Amino acid sequence: MQLLEDRIQKEGKILPGNIVKIDGFLNHRVDTVLLRELAKEFRRLFPDDGITGILTVEASGIALGTVCAEEFGVPLIFAKKAKSDNIEGGLYKSDIYSYTYKKHVTLIVASQWIGPNDRILIIDDFLANGEALRGLTEIVEQAGAELVGIGVAVEKGFQPGGKNLRARGINMHSLAIIDAVDDENGKFTFRKQEQ
Amino acid sequence: MQLLEDRIQKEGKILPGNIVKIDGFLNHRVDTVLLRELAKEFRRLFPDDGITGILTVEASGIALGTVCAEEFGVPLIFAKKAKSDNIEGGLYKSDIYSYTYKKHVTLIVASQWIGPNDRILIIDDFLANGEALRGLTEIVEQAGAELVGIGVAVEKGFQPGGKNLRARGINMHSLAIIDAVDDENGKFTFRKQEQ
Numbered sequence: 001m002q003l004l005e006d007r008i009q010k011e012g013k014i015l016p017g018n019i020v021k022i023d024g025f026l027n028h029r030v031d032t033v034l035l036r037e038l039a040k041e042f043r044r045l046f047p048d049d050g051i052t053g054i055l056t057v058e059a060s061g062i063a064l065g066t067v068c069a070e071e072f073g074v075p076l077i078f079a080k081k082a083k084s085d086n087i088e089g090g091l092y093k094s095d096i097y098s099y100t101y102k103k104h105v106t107l108i109v110a111s112q113w114i115g116p117n118d119r120i121l122i123i124d125d126f127l128a129n130g131e132a133l134r135g136l137t138e139i140v141e142q143a144g145a146e147l148v149g150i151g152v153a154v155e156k157g158f159q160p161g162g163k164n165l166r167a168r169g170i171n172m173h174s175l176a177i178i179d180a181v182d183d184e185n186g187k188f189t190f191r192k193q194e195q
Numbered sequence: 196m197q198l199l200e201d202r203i204q205k206e207g208k209i210l211p212g213n214i215v216k217i218d219g220f221l222n223h224r225v226d227t228v229l230l231r232e233l234a235k236e237f238r239r240l241f242p243d244d245g246i247t248g249i250l251t252v253e254a255s256g257i258a259l260g261t262v263c264a265e266e267f268g269v270p271l272i273f274a275k276k277a278k279s280d281n282i283e284g285g286l287y288k289s290d291i292y293s294y295t296y297k298k299h300v301t302l303i304v305a306s307q308w309i310g311p312n313d314r315i316l317i318i319d320d321f322l323a324n325g326e327a328l329r330g331l332t333e334i335v336e337q338a339g340a341e342l343v344g345i346g347v348a349v350e351k352g353f354q355p356g357g358k359n360l361r362a363r364g365i366n367m368h369s370l371a372i373i374d375a376v377d378d379e380n381g382k383f384t385f386r387k388q389e390q
Binding site (some may be wrong): 030080 | 218219223224225226227230231253254255256257258261262264265270271272275277291304305307308324360388
């Protein structure tokens with residue numbers, strides 16, 4: 001998506017270790033005008049009218065997930081990363097490894113919010129190693145719900161997450177795929193995708 | 196706000212320890228149709244046209260904060276609760292006690308996203324002891340920005356957070372204030388507020 005690629009090229013930063021930092025508009029400071037355009041693009045890419053819910057994971061997926069849920073006219077469910085006292089009853093759980101925080105975390109969704117009649121679209125802001133998204137697909141499976149697809153704003157194409165998810169036959173769309181970064185001049189190379 | 200009070204009365208649950216659980220529409224599963232109405236009400240209650248940003252805190256404040264930011268036409272900034280590798284440079288920090296997770300956490304905002312020229316509206320989904328909101332006001336102060344006010348969806352009026360914030364002279368609006376809960380019949384008593 002040209003709008004998003006342009007924004008990454010203009011404002012994105014490359015930190016040591018090929019960490020891509022785009023927290024000026026996507027996941028710390030959030031540009032809701034951009035988010036609305038991303039949500040409209042997901043609506044175009046996933047024209048399925050039978051979607052019953054958007055699933056994402058706290059924290060940084062929530063902003064994009066919220067705008068997408070409104071655009072699709074369905075509820076947002078966000079997986080939590082730790083058990084708090086305020087979640088009761090049955091839970092779907094998936095253990096993942098967070099490369100950002102360098103530790104194992106458990107994704108949790110209260111079982112009352114997704115069931116066998118649901119058709120779920122997973123949305124996340126960022127895809128690198130794909131652990132969070134793998135965990136979310138496990139939760140959809142545990143619920144007995146149907147996974148309609150996965151929509152990601154920014155994918156790091158040089159890390160294995162996207163490849164692994166596509167190999168499973170999941171209908172997946174990333175609005176911008178970064179195939180290479182040049183940390184000397186701060187430039188990003190994007191994968192060419194069909195419109 | 197009648198719409199929100201009705202929803203709490205209908206779907207809210209009271210857990211032991213007077214924990215109010217409204218995660219079916221506000222902070223686990225999110226009803227974006229309701230959130231849009233809440234955001235419009237905040238826009239009416241804070242008619243200030245000079246607001247430059249909405250500040251909230253991860254994770255459950257982000258959904259409401261995102262819709263409010265879009266409604267006000269300004270960016271959302273959400274404070275993070277732990278230092279990840281992806282935040283660089285100067286930080287505003289505030290230490291708070293999380294009653295939900297029963298531990299001290301540090302709220303963090305990268306200093307580049309709020310500055311002395313900003314006029315900030317703080318938004319959060321829930322107010323009980325007010326630790327998170329106290330931390331956010333400290334971050335606004337550290338930035339040298341102006342605090343326009345605080346908007347909260349649901350306040351537990353029988354806990355001290357709201358009283359403490361109002362005692363500081365902050366322009367504060369809670370859309371529903373729960374003054375009492377009856378855990379035998381599951382009913383909520385709301386504070387009468389001027390429209």
